[in-house]
Amino acid sequence: MKLEIIIRIHDGKNIHGNKPRYINVPKKDLIIGCLSSLINSANLSNAKISFVILNDHCTQDCISKIHNIFKNSKHSYQLIDLEIPGFNHSGLKQFEYCKNSTADLVYSVEDDYLHCENAIPEMLFSYQYLKSHYNIKKELCIFPFDNPEDYIPHQLYPGRVFRTPTRHWKEGIWTTFTMMTTPKVFRDYWRTFEKLASKYTPWNGIDPIEELVHEGNTISDIWEHHVIRVNPIPSLALHVQFEKQRDPHINHLDWWNKYSKIHKFEVNYD
Numbered sequence: 001m002k003l004e005i006i007i008r009i010h011d012g013k014n015i016h017g018n019k020p021r022y023i024n025v026p027k028k029d030l031i032i033g034c035l036s037s038l039i040n041s042a043n044l045s046n047a048k049i050s051f052v053i054l055n056d057h058c059t060q061d062c063i064s065k066i067h068n069i070f071k072n073s074k075h076s077y078q079l080i081d082l083e084i085p086g087f088n089h090s091g092l093k094q095f096e097y098c099k100n101s102t103a104d105l106v107y108s109v110e111d112d113y114l115h116c117e118n119a120i121p122e123m124l125f126s127y128q129y130l131k132s133h134y135n136i137k138k139e140l141c142i143f144p145f146d147n148p149e150d151y152i153p154h155q156l157y158p159g160r161v162f163r164t165p166t167r168h169w170k171e172g173i174w175t176t177f178t179m180m181t182t183p184k185v186f187r188d189y190w191r192t193f194e195k196l197a198s199k200y201t202p203w204n205g206i207d208p209i210e211e212l213v214h215e216g217n218t219i220s221d222i223w224e225h226h227v228i229r230v231n232p233i234p235s236l237a238l239h240v241q242f243e244k245q246r247d248p249h250i251n252h253l254d255w256w257n258k259y260s261k262i263h264k265f266e267v268n269y270d
Helices: 027-043 060-072 087-100 119-133 183-188 190-199 219-225 252-259
Strands: 002-009 048-055 076-081 105-110 113-115 140-142 161-163 168-172 179-181 228-233 237-239
Touching: 002 027, 002 087, 027 048, 027 060, 027 113, 027 119, 027 252, 048 060, 048 087, 060 076, 087 105, 087 183, 087 190, 105 119, 113 252, 119 140, 119 228, 183 190, 190 219
Parallel strands: 002 048, 002 105, 048 076, 140 228
Antiparallel strands: 105 179, 113 237, 140 179, 161 168, 168 228
């Protein structure tokens, strides 16, 4: 199994506004902590993994720290500086890399997802287990976060619940730009991914949300009608955004203290 992890990073302004995140640390520190958690988790996997980091004009201090933490990764990485700044361009490039990947699976992930230690090994194992054990013929997508917004009464999706040896997985129709699936999914539904990335506009609290381009009126159609999208119960990664995204069943500060520091890893170059 070959996995390519494609993450885009930006340590400047939050596209969703200036409200504090529920882990209220500078964005640069959040990026390093979340990326460290991802490296630590990937180090526990025996799969062939590579990282692609798309740099949307981060500060040099942030970039230096990224190179430093990757000294403790057993997997290869490349850091690519994007010429054009901005959320839409970086999102489009991220999806393009997913579409063009030669890996078996791609993990498109944003820079504010904090992963528990067993996230990557369990996502890879569960992907294969669900496909084989439940004889799933459709393409499969894993969203690593059990989003509390999915449980708002008028937003409940009547999906199935699957079970693996380690936890339950719930079918749903929502992801952010973060998802693990095959490059084929990006190729088959490229126009939808391209529209989301290039035209995405965050809600300003005023304009009718149905008139904007967002996940709910683009890629959610893929997960509802064409590809089976599941998320773990409980979460394997936390989306460190605003209070409404905080998982009430997980102690996020405990996760931050346990998972945001890079673990020393002895790289064998023989």
